Amino acid sequence: MKALQxxxxxxxxxxEEVDRLVAGLEPGEWATPTPAPGWSVTHQIGHLAFIFKIAxxxxxxxxxxxxxxxxxxxxxxxxxxxxxAAYVNDPPEVLLTRWRAERDAGIxxxxxxxxxxLVPWLVNPLPPxxxxxxxxxxLFGHGQDIADALGVRREYTDRIAHLVGFAVRVRDFGYxxxxxxxxxxxFRFELTSPSGALWAFGPEDAEQRxxxxxxxxxxxxxxxxxxxxxxxxxxxxxxDRWLDxxxxxxxxxxxxxxxGQFARP
Numbered sequence: 001m002k003a004l005q006x007x008x009x010x011x012x013x014x015x016e017e018v019d020r021l022v023a024g025l026e027p028g029e030w031a032t033p034t035p036a037p038g039w040s041v042t043h044q045i046g047h048l049a050f051i052f053k054i055a056x057x058x059x060x061x062x063x064x065x066x067x068x069x070x071x072x073x074x075x076x077x078x079x080x081x082x083x084x085a086a087y088v089n090d091p092p093e094v095l096l097t098r099w100r101a102e103r104d105a106g107i108x109x110x111x112x113x114x115x116x117x118l119v120p121w122l123v124n125p126l127p128p129x130x131x132x133x134x135x136x137x138x139l140f141g142h143g144q145d146i147a148d149a150l151g152v153r154r155e156y157t158d159r160i161a162h163l164v165g166f167a168v169r170v171r172d173f174g175y176x177x178x179x180x181x182x183x184x185x186x187f188r189f190e191l192t193s194p195s196g197a198l199w200a201f202g203p204e205d206a207e208q209r210x211x212x213x214x215x216x217x218x219x220x221x222x223x224x225x226x227x228x229x230x231x232x233x234x235x236x237x238x239x240d241r242w243l244d245x246x247x248x249x250x251x252x253x254x255x256x257x258x259x260g261q262f263a264r265p
Contacts, residue, residue: 004111004127004128004129004132007129007132007162008110008132010136010159011110011132011136011162013159014139014143014159015052015135015139017139017143017154018048018142018143018146019100021143021147021150021152022041022045022096022146023096025041025092025150027091027092027093029041029150030042030045030092030095032149033149034145034148034149035145035148035149035257035261036145036254039145040149041146041149041150042087042088042095043088044145045087045095045099045146046084046087046090046095046099047080047084047087047138048138048139049087049095049098049099049102049103050080050083050084050086050087050102052099052103052105052107052135053102053105053106055106055109055131055134055135056105056106056107056108057109058120058121058131059109059110059112059119059128059131060109060112062119062120065120066120069120069122077251110131110132110135111128113128114128119131122250130166130169132162133162133163133165133166136159136162136163136166137163137167137222137248138249140160140163140218141222141223141224144222148224156194156215156218157194157195158193158197160193160214160215161193161199163221163248164191164199164214164217166248167217167218167221167246168187168189168202170248171187171246173247173248173250174245174246174247174253175245176250177245177247177250177252177253178245183208183238185207185238186202186203186208187206187208187209187210187239187242188201188202188203188206188209189201189209189211189217190209190210190211191210191211191212191213191217192213192214199214207236208235208236208238208242209235209239210233210234210239210242210243211232211233213230213231216230216231217230217232220246221246221247222247223247223253223254223256224257225257225261225262226256226259226260226261227244228259228260229257229259229260229261229262230264
């Protein structure tokens, strides 16, 4: 895991990239449908605003965060979706201001936590750097939805290293989301970064291996592209199965994307 300040800097840069996607939109463009069924650009930004709000609460007001999660009788996923109602009816200029305020406050709160201290989260407490990586996963996935809706081709950078490492760390989420028992054997991941560097995780002699482009790996684990449209390969039956299950977030997998829904680069 990279140093906390470097992670915070990259989280900030990713958030600013998403901001640039929507900063110049006309009011009507905020209603543009995104590939997430039923979600417009407004929904995507409202969701991100809420996620950064609760991340800031976790880091800056941990007792309030714990109390909030304990009060959610319908479950956290339902609460996240329900929170959209507090954002999606705002005029675009109001929502944009709220998103920026929640984003900045959340990042500032995370940056203020000592690197070796844990903050409460949904299941287990996390180091602030890991929670920041989870925030980058949210920005990557929902930012991709916005870019796809607006016809913008994103230029990925080596900042996605945080998301790659996070996805490897939470390899088993896809199994757990489907009530499947994760395999005991470790995987080997060998992924090529946008700059051409090789990022490797796991035992060199592992029988189960995933190789390919790191950016495509991020699209896979956020379920923003179908595996058939990505430059990723598996060796070993379990690794091949994992490419169908992979997700870097807890809870329901969602519909994902159809094969051929987006043109391959």
